[in-house]
Amino acid sequence: MEIKKIRIGQTITDYYFGASLSQLKNVADKKHSIILTDEHVFEACKSKLKGWNTIVIKAGEEYKIQQTADTVIDSLIEMEADRKTTLIGLGGGVITDLAGYVGAIYMRGIRTGFIPTSLLAMVDASIGGKNGVDVEVYKNLVGTIRQPSFLFFDTSLLQTLPTAEWQNGFAEIIKHAAIKDAAMFRSLKEHDAAWYQKKKSELAALVRRNALLKTKVVQLDETEQGDRKLLNFGHTLGHALENQYELSHGQAVSIGMTYAAHLSEALLGFKQATALVKLIDQYGLPTYADFDRTKVFDVLKHDKKRERSNLHYILLQKIGKGVVHTLPLTQVKQLIEQI
Template sequence: MLKITHQFQQQATTFFLGERLLQLGNHVDRNRAVLVIDEHVERHHGHQLHDWKKIIVPAGEEVKNMATVELIIDGLIAHEADRKTTLVGIGGGMITDVAGFAASIYMRGIPFGFVPTTLLAQVDASIGGKNGVSHGKHKNLLGIIRQPEFILFDYELPLTMPDEEWHNGFAEIIKYACIMDAALFDYLETNREKALARDVAVLKYLVEKSVEAKIKVVLEDEFENGPRRWLNFGHTLGHAVEKLEHIAHGKAVAIGMVAAARFSEKLMDLPADQTLRLIKLINDYQLPVAFSSDKEAVFDIFKLDKKREKDVIHFVLLEKIGKATTMPVPIAELKGLLQEL
């Protein structure tokens, strides 16, 4: 087990990489903690946590809303949680986002930690302090940036995921490779078969490289005023497609990355062969590369992206594989580019 602590602006976070879920009690007092766990994770792993206080919530991205936050808060009240109680979110990205948000507003803020159980949550959603919920058709519209006290990474937990969810997690790893790590892109190409076969050594490498990449960006720009925007590569269009087509987050991000690469060809002179290399990698990891939604409907969500300022969106583009940049692109120009896809 590798233990690393990073000091963010308002909170230090300790990362327990390669720790087991059964060892959670070594890192938080079970008598002063409440777990938030979704029904699927409870079914697979709940027996390891039978003597903890729990709040069990429904699974699925569609319950990432204020109703689930209220359910968690009602559970905290029922367990007589006070300001020294630690809330621990155990599950995928929906759970970590919602648990972190509930902890941030209960009694004006209580400590919290995460045990991400999916590949997507381990490489992205649990890291960086973004907590929140969706509202209506707008993903992650309500939220706060607040860091957890700890994140425990058990590499055995994602192995129980269905194949589709396993593939889903690779989108965010491909994103890191695109925006800042060309060597990671090469590794994904070379180790595709082992990665898809759930080789634990490959999983360990990919999770630790992803954690390292995201922490590096967040430490530089915790509150998303500059380089942290790079982490949204593929997400502006991806979030719109995710809402309209009701597909998994990773699938939507994969589609969004291809669109962003196409935009980069027009706006940044990204060589077309780099886009084709990205498309091949996404295909190799059994993720989609195109959307079927009506383009006007996509644009209606797209134009309300959180990175919008007046009539421009700070859009994340590629100069080349391994190097991203952000460009303020007029909304009207993006609409035209979208129509050309």
């Protein structure tokens, strides 16, 4: 187990790489910790959770809402959680977002730690302190930005992950490569998801590389004034699609990246759109899609990245070099209609 102490803003977060869930007792005190998890993860990790206090909620993005936060808070009261309690989120992005949010508002903030169990949560969702819940069709409309006290990476937890979950993770990994890491883009081209699933140490190294890549972006810009916006590559359109259609986050982001690549082509002369679309496809993710432009742009109007009638849209100059562009909503709509 490797420990890395990383400062983001005022908080120091301990990153435990190459960890195993059975070592959690060395990181958090059983008596003063409460683990928040979902039914699926609880079932899968049951034997390792003996003796830990747990709050188990239903699994699924549809439960990432205020009402669930309310019931978690009720459970914390019942369990007499106080300012010395650590709330540990064990699960995918829904769980770490919820745990981070409840931990930020319960008693105006208690200690939190995350144990991501999905590839997406390991490389993206659990990192950077953004937390929250969805409101109606608007993702993460309510939440805070607050760093956890620790992040605990046990890649053996990924073994039972369904295919769709692997895809979700790889969508964000491809995103990282596209905006910041051309070398990783090249090595991703040489393999596919099935290869990484078999190669334990290569997978652990990929997770570590992506977790640290995202961390570095967040470190330099915790409150998303500049560079952190790059992480929204594929997400502006992606979020709008995700809530209008039955798409996973990874699928929606992949379609978003595809259209953003073509916008980059039209606006910045980006030349590697075909290569990016090919890589997305290679990892089993969708690219082009038929969607109701009017409906989706109606959701975009409410996107958090919107300021008045402009969108902060993330484009690529080349692979490894993302840039933030401010575009009128109407122009984005026009260009996307042409693709």
